[in-house]
Amino acid sequence: MHAPHPSMPPSRGPPSLGGMPTPSDVLAERFASALGAAFGEEYAGVDPVIRPSQFADFQANAALALAKRLGAKPREVAERLLEHLDVADVCLEPEVSGPGFVNLTLRPEWVADQVRALAADERLGVPVEEPRVVPVDYSAPNVAKEMHVGHLRTTVVGDALARTLEHLGHHVVRQNHIGDWGTPFGMLIEHLLAVGEDSEEARLLVERPNDFYQAARAQFEGSPEFADRARQRVVDLQAGDPDTRRLWQELIGLSTAYFNRIYSALDVTLTDDDLAGESSYNDALEGICEELEAKGIATVSEGALCVFLDGHTGREGRPVPLIVRKSDGGYGYATTDLATIRHRVEDLHADTILYVVGAPQHLHLQMVFETARKAGWLPPGVEVVHVQIGNVLGTDGKILRTRSGAPIRLSSLLEEAVDRASAVLADARPELDEAARARIAEDVGIGAVKYADLSVSHDSEYTFDFDRMLALTGNTGPYLQYAAARIRSMFRKGGLSPADATGQVRLGEEPERALGLALLGFGGVVAQVGRSYEPHRLCAYLFDLAQAFTTFYEQCPVLRAEDEAVRESRLALSAATLAVLQRGLGLLGITAPEQM
RNA sequence: GCCCCCGUAGCUCAGCUGGAUAGAGCUUCGGACUUCUAAUCCGGUGGUCGCAGGUUCGAGUCCUGCCGGGGGCGCCA
CATH class of the missing domain: 3.30.1360.70 (Arginyl tRNA synthetase N-terminal domain)
Structure with a gap:
């Protein structure tokens, strides 16, 4: 009920x-x-x-x-x-x-016992839930296009959800629904052919895909003859012409290399095995339409095959269609999206399907879901959720653009993040060698960017601010990483291992009590993220925990504790905090470096 | 015109699904490094939770209306 x-x-x-x-x-x-x-x-x-x-x-x-x-x-x-x-x-x-x-x-004694139990628990209090099969659709960049800050959000949020659900015991099936099909591919293939497959220009697909795309577009618009060839390519591609297919594969291969470069830099778990592009559903589209028509769910209107759903009216009260077959006989993304649902339910045996997709697609997805329900492809027992990702806005309140009108490049954002971390590190830790600093700067810079996107609720729009996204102080990823690094440093200095800090916990002073209590909240928060699909709750929890630790750290000497029992207890508290921070950051997809 | 989302401190955002005196970060002001890492900590300034009604023991949170911003609404994805 x-x-x-x-x-x-x-x-x-x-x-x-x-x-x-x-x-x-x-x-x-x-x-x-x-x-x-x-x-x-x-x-x-x-x-x-x-x-x-x-x-x-x-x-x-x-x-x-x-x-x-x-x-x-x-x-x-x-x-x-x-x-x-x-x-x-x-x-x-x-x-x-x-x-x-x-x-x-x-009772402090009760909290202390619970903390000790948590520290001894492999799962740190996180429950194992009854396993469900959960396809998670996220990232979904377009072939031959630069990923931008919008993709960053769905990628980072989707990945955190995938990691968290997996940790709760579910069978997550990552689905990267890349845009690898459509009319632009005629133009792109012709351009690839023109510049040469092994040329410098072709390499742009791996390094600066937008430059390649724009060059192709310029050809298309500047040369009617090129445009004709491009249109013919689309026909050949759809007809399955072997030569055209091979070039198309080449294009996707180069783009995949680009995606993987970004995913690797971001420490995102997506691999080639998770690719489930639009093209992989091509063979199912005709059947989808036939079935919808046979069941009387879809009807022809103005030459296009459409599904009309109750309660969806648009301008001037006209019913809003979900177009499953265009008047020219082609298929759009609505049909593909229906095919993905059928695939995820029938082949993957999904119990819950997550669509980590931009908020502007909400209406479209609701119509797709409703149509799938009517067609029987989405049984009542299967839950489907649109995890809405709010738009990233510029300071003018409009969807983000740079001055030149081109979206901010994700790769340059990441480079800047690492550079800034590097600068702070060079200043604060000159004694570390350059290679070590470079590794730490990467963890810190990337951690800052990811945390910035994860710590606000995924469905709200936010105003993009370069400095906010790259900030290294305050409520940021690096704050959490720093707390973990200080704990590790403390153990190093004491010649101890956190794994051995299993002593009895006593919570005498207020900061100790507050820290102990904070530790006990971990499992509940992780379970809540698994239910609400809101990673920002885990961020808020970890920030509170790190604050509780830092207060404890400032006020309660650990290695220099006067009393041996107190020292043991504080070491155990510190070790438990480190374990939770590390595990929690791990679920968010953020690495906690050994030192920083 | 219809539908969806949003409006909380100067700025950027939380607010645990209706609980007591609304929080954090940044900014600003004032303190704390010969003492386990100052990417830190402690304290101060700062809010008529867009406006007006309603529901009830109790509303930032739920309902209605209005104002303001963003987005979507037939052959792009």
Whole structure:
């Protein structure tokens, strides 16, 4: 009936194969028992509304919601609840506060034990969920075109989701739906032939694809004879002419080399095995149309085969069509998108399909999804989600362009990022040799760029700011990397290994307690990202954790702790923090360098 | 004209799906490096959450209307 609530205990959340419960899970379970005991079994199922609190570690807000239903005052409900609440092992004495909140402060010993359990857990508290097959469609650059900052977002967000879902136990199938088909290919093939396959100009496809594309375009527009040949090429390509096909493959090979260069620089997990370009669905398109027509879902309108869906009207109230076959007999991307759904459901056996695709395509995708449902290609049990990527805007509020009118090149953005990191590093760590600095600068520069895109919610548009994207201080990737590097440095200095720091945890001072509590939130956040498809929540969590660590680091001496037991405890806390930071950054696709 | 998204501090963005006194980073001002890495930390300044109604114990969050910005709306993808 209701969608699962993120803060519900595991028993009511998505299927999970075990794992450490988070503190709020534990409290929710205890409150469920208390609710049942106090007010009858039918109340054991209501959400106890456990939330983080500014007045305690957590607060339970159930009493306020239940007061009306029970016909009692909220504070009285809370008091009765407390009479049946058994949390003595977990919390200090719960307190009713304000209009009827129950404030809960965790016992430091309990938190300490949980931290130790988390540190000993391979998965650091992240649950293993019941495996689902999840194709994730992301990146999708175009052959013979430069990737721009828009592609960066879908690539980076999609990759983080793929890594996170995989880590939660799901079978992720990466799908890079590259634009490798369409009328421009006649022009591109002719141009490739004209400049020579092994020429410098052809190499532009790997280094500066837009230059190649624009040269081809100039030919096309400047020479009617070239344009004619290009049009004939399109026909040959579609007819499967072997020579044309070979040239087309060559073009794709060069572009793939370009994509891989970018993916490698970005440390994105996409490989050639994940390529599932538009062209791979060509053979299915005719069948898609025939089936839609046979089922009476598609009808011919103005010469084109269209699907009209209820509730979709455009200008002047005219129905909006999803055109599956153009009036000239050709197919558009709607047909291809329908074919991808059928493939992902029938061949890949998808349970959930993610489309990490730009927000402007929302209407189109909704129509495709609805059509697929009507055609029976998308059974009710299969969930399909458009993870909308908001536009990147320029300072004028319009979709980003540089002064010249050309989109900002992704490769130059990445180079600038590494250069800036390099400059800071040369200044701060002159004692490191150049090769080491170069490696670190890459991790830091790329980490900054990726974190900038991951830390804002994926569906909101944002204004592109070069300096914001490349910033190395504040709420940035490098801040998290720096915290991890300081921990590693500390262990190096002490001649110790984080793996050996498994001592008893004691949380005496406030910064220690805050850090311990922060560590326990990891599993819940990762699971939430897996459910909501919002990597920025993991970013926010890791930033909070790194802040908690840095405060601890400034105020609590570790190696120089006066007391041996305190030292052991702080080492264990530091090691656990490092493990979580590293794992969390890993799920985001960001590398934490050994030192920086 | 219809539909979707957005409007929170000077700037860029969060806000855990309705909880108490709305947060962070950047900027700015003032402090902290002979002490585990100052890419850091501590403190201050800064908000009528676009506007107006509504729902209820309680609204930045949900509903309606208006204002402002972005996007989509038949043969490009």
